[in-house]
Amino acid sequence: MNQAEKESILVTAAGQAKAMTIPKRKKTAQEKVSTFGGFLAGGLAACGAVTFTNPIELIKTRMQLQGELSKTSANAVRLYKNPFQAFLVIYKNEGIRGLQQGLMCGYYYQLGLNGCRIGLYEPSRKFLTQYLTPSKYVENGIIPQNLSINVLAGFISGSAGAVLASPFFLIKTRMQSYTKASNLQGATVGQQTYYKGAWDGIAKIYTSEGFKGLYRGVDAAILRTGAGSAAQLPVYNLTKNFLLKHDIVADHSIGLHFISSSMAGLGVAIVMNPWDVILTRMYNQKGNLYTGPLDCFRKTISIEGPAALYKGFWAQLFRIGPHSILTLMFMEQCMKAMVSIEQRLGY
Numbered sequence: 001m002n003q004a005e006k007e008s009i010l011v012t013a014a015g016q017a018k019a020m021t022i023p024k025r026k027k028t029a030q031e032k033v034s035t036f037g038g039f040l041a042g043g044l045a046a047c048g049a050v051t052f053t054n055p056i057e058l059i060k061t062r063m064q065l066q067g068e069l070s071k072t073s074a075n076a077v078r079l080y081k082n083p084f085q086a087f088l089v090i091y092k093n094e095g096i097r098g099l100q101q102g103l104m105c106g107y108y109y110q111l112g113l114n115g116c117r118i119g120l121y122e123p124s125r126k127f128l129t130q131y132l133t134p135s136k137y138v139e140n141g142i143i144p145q146n147l148s149i150n151v152l153a154g155f156i157s158g159s160a161g162a163v164l165a166s167p168f169f170l171i172k173t174r175m176q177s178y179t180k181a182s183n184l185q186g187a188t189v190g191q192q193t194y195y196k197g198a199w200d201g202i203a204k205i206y207t208s209e210g211f212k213g214l215y216r217g218v219d220a221a222i223l224r225t226g227a228g229s230a231a232q233l234p235v236y237n238l239t240k241n242f243l244l245k246h247d248i249v250a251d252h253s254i255g256l257h258f259i260s261s262s263m264a265g266l267g268v269a270i271v272m273n274p275w276d277v278i279l280t281r282m283y284n285q286k287g288n289l290y291t292g293p294l295d296c297f298r299k300t301i302s303i304e305g306p307a308a309l310y311k312g313f314w315a316q317l318f319r320i321g322p323h324s325i326l327t328l329m330f331m332e333q334c335m336k337a338m339v340s341i342e343q344r345l346g347y
Helices: 003-021 035-065 085-097 104-118 121-134 149-178 199-210 218-245 254-284 294-304 306-310 313-344
Strands: none
Touching: 003 199, 003 218, 035 085, 035 104, 035 121, 035 149, 035 254, 035 313, 085 313, 104 149, 104 199, 104 218, 104 313, 121 149, 121 313, 149 218, 149 254, 218 254, 218 294, 218 313, 254 294, 254 313, 294 306
């Protein structure tokens, strides 16, 4: 045996030994849980998060409606100047109940939206991988990470959630824009509609506009939620895999989930804000101020300028950041709990 053959054998043996020491990636709880279990876990995680973030959602809504279709000037009076000042104004005039307006409706919305967005994400990834890259698909195996497929899966699952939960978002938007504070100049923003609660809103809209009225602006909801979902979970998983690959933080640690969800929140805020402004205005209108999301987009830019699409951005960031962090951190725990429950039930 010559020297070259010896070196070849040594290299091969070293490669095999190295391969044996590299642990295979285990399936995450998201990949183990059933579709229904994922739907329920995702919805419950989001409900936990929205309990804390509903006040900033209300502030964001009012800031996005402020100055609707009116040219702004340096001397224009703005009731809400920034998220912190807006918080104090609302708290002073409407109290804690005012800040938590629409919370129960928010729970219904989150169950439908994030139940689909989180619960259908892995099934969508599996389906897309199976049909778009069949050579990489292994039955009952681990689904490989592919950025394009992840983004498409996020858009599909988010759009499904937007359609399912659209009536509750419509009612929540109108409830949060409504204010009883009449002692301040410019206290009202947008068109004012009063509902006692989620089901009262559904009854009133159905009575006056029919079933179609409950889905007013659903096309804008698909664009908004699809864009946000296309960014959220892919950015979360991309960051998470990067941190684990480079041994920056330990697996299953709070730090891992916190950093990953923070980056996901930033990505969502940047991508989603323009469509969120459009959606808020589409849902809050009573008549036919806008014929559709593109008409709203055009009118907003032509009258208020492109910067109007990022109205309420800081409120959006302060909302979506904590909301993404809490939702995704709660999601990890809810998914684990759901997998444990399903295993005990023999599912």
